[in-house]
Amino acid sequence: MGFSMLAPEYRVDRDKDRCIDCKVCVTQCPYDVHYFDEEEEKVFAREENCVNCHRCVVLCPTRALIIRKYPLEFRENSAWKDIDIRQLQKQAETGGILLSGMGNPKPLPVFWDKILLNASQVTNPSIDPLREPMELKTFLGRKPERLEIGCDGSLKTKISPQLELSAPVMFSAMSFGSISLNACRVLAEAAEQLGIYYNTGEGGLHQSLFKFADHTVVQVASGRFGVNSEYLKIGAGIEIKIGQGAKPGIGGHLPGEKVREEVAATRMIPLGTDAISPAPHHDIYSIEDLRQLIFALKEASDYEKPVSVKIAAVHNVAAIASGIARAGADIITIDGFRGGTGAAPTRIRDNVGIPIEFAISAVDNRLKEEGIRNQVSVVAAGSIRNSADIVKAVALGADAVYIGTAALLAMGCHLCRKCYMGKCSWGIATQQPHLVKRLNPEIGRERLVNLITGWKHEIKEILGGMGINAIDSLRGNRHMLRGVDLSSRELDILGIKAAGE
Amino acid sequence: MKRIYAREEYCVGCRLCEIFCVVGHSKSKDIIKTYKKEPDRPAPRVAVWEDGPLSFAFQCRHCDQPSCVEACITGALSKNEEGTVLCNEDKCVGCWTCITVCPFGAIQREEGEKKKIVKCNLCSGEPEPYCVSHCPNRAIVYEERGVE
Amino acid sequence: MKYVIIGNSAASVGAVEGIRKVDPEGIITVISEESYPAYSRPLISYYLAGKVKEEDMYIRDPDFYENNRVELLLDKKVSRIEPEQNTVKLEEGQSIEYDRLLLASGSSPFLPPIKGIEKQEYHFFNYFDDIKEIQQKIQLNQVTRPLIIGAGLVGMKAAEAISLLGLPVTVIELGPHILGSILSDVPARMVQRKMEEHGVRFIFEKTVKEITWGEELQGVVLSDGQGVLTDLLIVAAGVRPRIELVEELPLSKNQGVKVNEYMQTDLENIYAAGDVAEGWDLLQEENRVIPIWPGAYRQGHVAGMNMAGLKTKDSGGFAVNSIGFFGFSIITAGVFEAREGNEEILCREEPDSYLQLVFRDNRLLGFIKLGEVGQAGIFTWLIKEGIDCNSFKEKILRPGFCLLDLPEELRRDRMRGGETIESPGCA
């Protein structure tokens, strides 16, 4: 590669008093950092390759390794921060578009952290979820205007198809291709075990996962990969993907080397060809076009499945959401600007879109104003990190949330954000057989189920504290929220009061 | 009887099983001391075989009718009441007759000067064999499967 | 039930353990003309070389006989079997009754016709006592130029042991190369070179015609008239099954005593096992003596179970050998020559190692593996099971050949292994 002006990003510190030269780090690093020198009979590192994925750190049996930021000081400059300089240097060396994996890491405000929750004291007693029933069950789909009940007490109104969730959380769209089959399997198995759903993303549904179809939302994206009538009929719901929070307005590109046999077969494309999702759906240029696609899909699935439309949270998200509701969607998924991805151009990821917190309240407000809130469920995605974020999202007006990054972290991801290199050392975002093996679906599933089970307990605890015994009673209940460190304009848009008010 | 089984689809070739097998049978049972202070530490009784993405850990099957025990010319090998096939390393003379008949290729040899075999003893006395409890990906399991 | 076992070696111990698996009650009597508890015959050369102490010669713990309730008669030679009375008669006159008898008398060294040998001092290399005599002579510094007749397995083990004691050994062999029963020419030369590097000298294609053991001149005269001096003569010219006790009895025998798959002779309650018996040879598909230790134990074990009433078939075996000289290992099994047109030989030769595989119709028939040990047992298994190796033949030649190299289905099946009955017949 010739001489590089790039300084290493990380430094590998090996404690020689602990290292036993067992070569575990050598076998485990997919980036060729550690190597064993036969002559010296010792393990060394090529630090410049390190991406800080922690694989070696976690597996080293003697805890001999520490990965640190490379101690390289740039002359202080508030305009030119280290990261800006490094990115520029990299681009000067490669001449390409900078690529990134996972969500926006920039130090923009995280509004979840500026919103605080309420709890009951004296007047409205809190509830102990260990002693009293607490309902987290959530239904997603169009709700009727009114209910008609027959004299015998039976329900006369025909209810549109719904997704029934044991808790207001689902695993967001991550395609087979961007993640490994083992990772897809973890999502599917965990969704089944938890009584929730996962989303196929735009990669189609692998044969081996058909048995989890009842817990699968199948996605139809601009590339239409893997879409056929069986696919549409088998899932529990269908999602049309218009946009993604990490890269609004941008299509997708799965490089040919990841399109191995199974991926090619599942996506229904030739082996080894690049899988390119166009930026727009070429048959959608208006709300009317979208309506056509929604109904084409409903028709194809015998009107038995709710259809969702996923968009990125952008400036006029509220108006778009209204259009989507009117186009006949049953669910609107909004993906905030921190949403994760397998690969996105860095500049787009870091600069396009709006925070999900604002998008939820804007959409919820708009749909209520127009009197069509009951026609759609709203699912929020992008940067949901914990159970408190979920509670806040629901209180702001979401029906449920999607988690992506959080689910991957539970499986073993260490957020090195090099997904786009296809060498994920944890076996998640890769198609290389020797790396895919690293994710044992059994372990992944257990961990993911643990995570959501823990969250469920926490949500119940928080609801109980508020004196609420069903998640439904929290939805859009912004009285339970207060803002800190927010301008009055921001408070207005979020529809919440300032702390102390 | 409970045996150790490899699950090749999850073996990541890290060889932690080999490393901890050695630690488990060392004097100090401390990983750093074993490797830094015990030059006469035993060889691993489990071997990780690897070819491209395929890899798995393998050790003695503790056969119901062990060919190795029949063949051993010194009586060093025996099968105990629990079914574990054990080697009395003081008796072994390193004639490799057992290696010549073990139908799995499961017997290892000590490295260097020591002319002896080493073989899996299911970590006698431990609740779970070292290789199993230290595999980071559950690519080896210790369980009762019975005759298939 | 009364069990009597003649002989107290591999086959005998196998039989005791076989009987006790089935019958904890019956009375077992083991008779041996030797004066030791069961010891390892293959270890006698190790003992001579000082690599094994006397207490480690014994293949079972000292309480073996007691724990298995065996009456052990040492220093007692059986002189007759009387099938009509169901008794065996000891040399000193005593009769012992049996319901089931096992002949596990093994083999005895063969003495080739050499003029003058009856008048001279020579040694076999077969029993513990032989070795003790040799050891004593060497310890008394009476030996300076040992001579061994025969470069077979026993002769070569003797050569190694004596050479390790620092003496210059000469070996005389009638054949063109050493270890003719298990090695072809090329590998035999390789082993020969290793032995010569350690000071062993060979004379091929000659026999000893005559022995002259005069006051001054001690030595032998070879078939070409050449004389070789020696003060320790070891005869290792092969062994013969010890069938002398059944010579007169109405049961079929060739070299050894013929047995069926239950290790039973033609006389219903007389069994035979080990070096004395002609068991089933899986490869040659005929009854044959296969004089190896693992086979003797296996046959004894099967015989024991049958004697105690549990019908158990012997799977048969074939020759399997693992020996080594001066740290250089030699592992062989089955046949080493291609005879018919559908047989093929693959080889890998390196300066310090050698691997030869013989296939018939893509099935492994035998192998020779020198200088590397690896997972040799998998070869033996391939031979025994008659596995079609067509799809992975080349891989078998690879130095580290192991289960990994088997086709997926076979491999997965193997990896599950152990709980299915691994038939013990690899010997």
Ligand SMILES: Cc1cc2nc3c(=O)[nH]c(=O)nc-3n(C[C@H](O)[C@H](O)[C@H](O)COP(=O)(O)OP(=O)(O)OC[C@H]3O[C@@H](n4cnc5c(N)ncnc54)[C@H](O)[C@@H]3O)c2cc1C
């Ligand atoms: C030096 C040497 C090295 C060897 N090395 C190997 C090796 O490395 N690997 C291998 O596989 N094989 C080896 N063999 C061959 C192996 O030892 C024999 O195959 C094995 O010992 C046969 O066992 P057995 O029980 O049939 O009989 P044996 O071991 O021959 O024992 C028979 C016993 O019966 C006794 N006996 C016989 N007749 C009577 C009687 N009438 N009354 C009382 N007792 C009697 C004999 O004294 C003897 O103790 C070696 C042999 C020798 C001599």
Ligand code: SF4
């Ligand atoms: S894994 Fe740890 S102990 Fe092993 S070689 Fe690497 S740094 Fe050393």
Ligand code: SF4
């Ligand atoms: S520890 Fe587990 S994953 Fe690692 S090599 Fe051994 S069996 Fe494979």
Ligand code: SF4
């Ligand atoms: S060493 Fe081989 S033959 Fe012996 S019990 Fe283990 S797997 Fe079976």
Ligand code: SF4
């Ligand atoms: S190598 Fe050791 S354990 Fe194996 S047969 Fe020889 S003496 Fe017995």
